[in-house]
Amino acid sequence: MDFPVFSFLFCWCSEENVALKGFASQSSNFDDGYAIKAIDGNRDGNYFCGSCTHTKSDLSPWWKLDLQKTHKVSSITITNRQDAVPERLNGAEIRIGDNPAHNGIQNPRCGVISSIGKNPSVTFQCNGMKGRYVTIVNSGRKEFLTLCEVEDILDFITLVDEVAPGQNLALRGKATQSDLVEYPYTGHGHAYNAIDGNTDPNYYHGSCSSTDWQQNPWWRVDLLDEYTITSIVITNRGDSCSELINGAEVHVGNSLINNGNRRSHTFTWDKGVSGRYVNVIIPGNKRMLILCEVEVYGYPTPHGQNAAVQGTATQSSLYGYFLASGAIDGNRNGPGSCSFTNYDLSPWWRVDLLKRHKDVYASRLKGAEIRIGDNLEDNGNNNPRCGVIESTGSPTVTFQCNGMEGRYVNVVISGRREYLTLCEVEVYGVPLI
Template identity: 40%
Template sequence: MFLCLNEDEKLKMIPSCDDMRCVLSYIRMPIRVVLFLTLTGLCVADSTGNLALGAAVVQSSTIYGGEAQRAVDGNMDSNWYHAACTHTNAERDPWWRVDLGQVYRVTRVNILNRGDAVPERINGAQIRIGNSLKNNGNNNELAATVESIPAGVIKTFDFKSIKGRYVNIVIPRSYGYLTLCEVEVFAEKYTPTYVPRNLALGAAVVQSSTIYGGEAKRAVDGNMDSNWYNAACTHTDMERDPWWRVDLGEVYEVTRVNILNRGDAVPERINGAEIRIGNSLENNGNNNELAASVESIPAGVMKTFDFKSIKGRYVNIVIPGRYGYLTLCEVEVFAEKYTPTYVPRNLALGATAVQSSTWDAGEAQNAVDGTRDSNWYDVSCTHTDAERDPWWRVDLGEVYEVNRVSILNRGDAVPERINGAQIRIGNSLENNGNNNELAATVVSIPAGETKTFEFKPIKGRYVNIIIPGRNEYLTLCEVEVFADKVE
């Protein structure tokens, strides 16, 4: 049994809903009606919510840190220099795509244009909607064309309903940059068309190490490009037993995993990899049940591994018993059915985070990426500048009754910097959320240790950690948030 939030934020039961991605999307956005469709086992909704909020996104290229996710993070700041907007490279036909996860009758798209400069770059962009990923989705039906959008303005494009899972924004027949500060997608109603559900798409991922910018999340971004040089694939360092792991967020009866191998070179590196599935994080999940072994995958080919169903939340790909690199261009995970086994859910994992300032590579998102490394030099922790009242905030996307927060402190040096930090929870963004209710105060956390703070439930969407009253750095290696009632 699962819970969805209706428009009045009351909890409603949806019996036997197999589509957990659907349920999770409804937990984080307002819904007028939530129904259960007996014949298909899918959640059905007449939704006025923004379907793009927090959804999986990808774009043709990324420069200056302008990640595709910035356009679906709910941040309505139109100043590029505030790290609020996407940014492709200067290229032919630049594009951006959001995967709604299911097929909807899309009727409206809102685009917030860059406000600080060059608003004319959006001129001529097309909105395309459909179910095909041919030409990266840019061949789908044309919904609207952008003549222009004034600087810093959000413009609404209404059109006849178009059935589609993918919404693309592309500037065709032109060489230039594509920058989007926010994109919102609205639908007339859900269309119960069957779409195979890749449970890994956009899920939280981590790997044993990262070099050459080959981040773990590249394998769950929906990009089917197998050319490493197009920034499309993961890449670990040369090491013993390299591994990669996706957290499905819930326990499923997994029956199939697809792996897209690198296509431009060294396809033999994947040989001998193992797919392991289970609920344990012992040995980083690499001791879980063996589902399948990879003998080989031809260059640029996606290979399917079918096996008897294995219950698990974590899917690992590991190359055991030798030194080597692990590179994955895409991993897809499919399940027979959802198993309603309770697993405490970290609401902060993969959520949108922001902080008062950023020093070096200590981005706010580092604290919600699922990495348990407490060494700052492994680029696994956040880091503000030295400033008065430094703060960090995570947006849970919906209001929860939060009753527990865990903080992993820096382990390699200066653990005392966290002393005196406050955890504040609420729904207000006055003073950046730092005026919300005080949940707990951090006396101290030993170097490299995780400390859990339990307190009476506090209703809130925003969880802040702030060091009040002094000039200091704020560094967080991981923050986990749990609620009284989630499922």
């Protein structure tokens, strides 16, 4: 028998351009038209303003975006070159899929750019196509390929196959409920049965909670600390009476007013909801609440601790006495407290946080890209991107990384010879459990 498992996904469903966090490449480079310029957040269509890609005159030129993991893509918006030769993009195909072979040009097709003409930006509806790679290719002809911006908008940031990563926080918690269906000494129906790690859906095997028939029955787990909840998985009774859970609500928060059932955030959160208490309640008269397991996944809610000061720093080279560690010494004032590289090609700086963190934001950064992840290939410069520094006018700039996970934080100026100086890098987040 297949037993029902109700999975409540707390994902953010508002539009987000996930391309900004990806890694771009292309069939060749012409001049300084590097692939990354199509995902820098700048739609300027004048190639000479420095924000467009450009390949050489290749046979079947292509541009590819690696989103780092599979996503459901709702739409793709392409901004074409506007100062000259916009017709070069006519006939280009947009491909989306998980196959990196042949640079992704054989993946399923989202659309064909029949003619952009003088429209600066055109949007193609991909209707939830799944894929890690987005490729734009001019198949079968020798041509230049120029893109001034590519934006990928998602249906859901978190996919179903990512519901329950990490450890189940509920196992560490304390459970209670509004009432008990049987005598306390029987062992059946107790609130803690729903957080015992056993997903057996047969009530008579003794691992399900149950209230009595009552008005607005509820069950609650106290996680003992505040966590940002990313997903909750509920296992329902499977041997009979499975319909009793219909209409149940999930509440998350820090308040115990009305036993924590005051506010519901189910399915409506922008990113993730923070709270200590997770409640399940069925509104109405003469209702019974039975839960065979409640699993809660998330991470400790950040409270403003700079993780970088406890890490170790390195960089591509050393100029004078300006060590990499100068950027994580807790001193924003400089100048003797800054890091400094030589005049390197693609200079970089990296902090090892010594354990994986979920990063919320990083501040006072001077350089091109901020990369976060667990991969040390190419010194970590290929990890997913948190942001691109558009301007260094302000002394301190903050970038929201929205819970990106990783042990290494890199700052890199890609594709050009430059000095890289950082007077302080602050990373705020929490260690992953």
